[in-house]
Amino acid sequence: MARFLHLADIHLGFDRYDSKERTRDFFYALEDAINQYAIAEQVDFVVIVGDLFEHRNIQPGTLNQAQHCLRELKDAGIPVIAIEGNHDNRPYGVKTNWLRYLADWGLLILLEPGDVASGEPLYSPWKDGFGGYIDLDCGVRVIGSQWYGASAPQAIEQIAEAMQDLPPSPGQTVFLLHHGMEGQIARYQGALRYSDVLPLKQAGVDYLALGHIHKNYEQEGWIFNPGSIEANNIEESNFKRGVYLVEISDRGVQAELKTDFYQRSIVRLRLKTKGQETLEELEQAALTMIQTAIQQKQIVPDDAPIVELRIEGEVGFDRLDFDVRQLQRQLQQMSNALIFLLKYEVDSVAYGSPLSEDASRLQIEQEVFTDLLSGYTQYRKRASELAQGLIDLKDRQLEGRSEGELFELVETILNRENS
Structure with a gap:
């Protein structure tokens, strides 16, 4: 033998x-x-x-x-x-x-x-x-x-x-x-x-x-x-x-x-977004996921593991507004990971309201603006109202109104949002 x-x-x-x-x-x-x-x-x-x-x-x-x-x-x-x-x-x-x-x-x-x-x-x-x-x-x-x-x-x-x-x-x-x-x-x-x-x-x-x-x-x-x-x-x-x-x-x-010899721990996590979260809420969800993984001993900071967090789905804000590098640094420090890979693979929420073939230009403008605004969490609840405000702003600009009057209208729209 x-x-x-x-x-x-x-x-x-x-x-x-x-x-x-x-x-x-x-x-x-x-x-x-x-x-x-x-x-x-x-x-x-x-x-x-x-x-x-x-x-x-x-x-x-x-x-x-x-x-x-x-x-x-x-x-x-x-x-x-x-x-x-x-x-x-x-x-x-x-x-x-x-x-x-x-x-x-x-x-x-x-x-x-x-x-x-x-x-x-x-x-x-x-x-x-x-x-x-x-x-x-x-x-x-x-x-x-x-x-x-x-x-x-x-x-x-x-x-x-x-x-x-x-x-x-x-x-x-x-x-x-x-x-x-x-x-x-x-x-x-x-x-x-x-x-x-x-x-x-x-x-x-x-x-x-x-x-x-x-x-x-x-x-x-x-x-x-x-x-x-x-x-x-x-x-x-x-x-x-x-x-x-x-x-x-x-x-x-x-x-x-x-298999019982030296091998570095590797942890893979996945965070699924639904498009309802604000930017701040998504960042907090990522931090919470790492905290939970540490508490459950899935991530052991003393082992200096390799960690991957994959964020997937849709977001209700411009996806480029998300500061991936800053969050990655935070998560790496929290987990004490030797290597922390943050995979940010999301799409911005897309809305498309159905329009009839004989819709008027005004109806088309209203729906287009509404869809664009609905893609952002902070504007979604007032999308229709804000869409009308944008149409008014566009019409006044085409009429040649002064910049001062246009700025006044913008302030009025924003004040309504904050009131």
């Missing part, structure tokens, strides 16, 4: 939201996961199925984070086997990248299929830092691949054929593939069908270790995707994700998803 830890989509160097602390979250998650479920569990090996890094070009601090974690595993005598993902693969025509750098320093085993077009075999045993597969002392063969994109189905057919020509495996076979299966997330083009990966099973793969999709899933007892170790955006906070602690033997596969 062999035991290993299956990681994918670590994304060290994540830099969305322009927060250094959020960038460090991905390092803390990796460090905690390997300490709890690799080193403490004394696994035989660790696999990283693509996207160790967020970018091909990384900052020195990001490289230090990777080296620190990999050295911890090396000091514990646990080999790390990795493949490239779409985020950290080398550009076409380039022979090296940061994964190759880490491999050259002996911190991981980078599995790379051969260049068939150049006359190399697709798979040769890993030796002196290079190769497409490795037979480990624990009796498991691990076979690597690369990022194939849309050509993955054709590549898998070639891989399955090449596997038939390999020497017999010493035991179970684990295959590393950075690609996603269909039906797991929306808006994902190029996902693999089950029939696309079945040739790998027929060629002897006991455990298909996937990456790429940041959501946990498994299929048919041999296909496993742990998901990312941290949420790369707010939407992913709803995904189940983690790392797999796996036991594999002649009796089969036991893969347990582990």
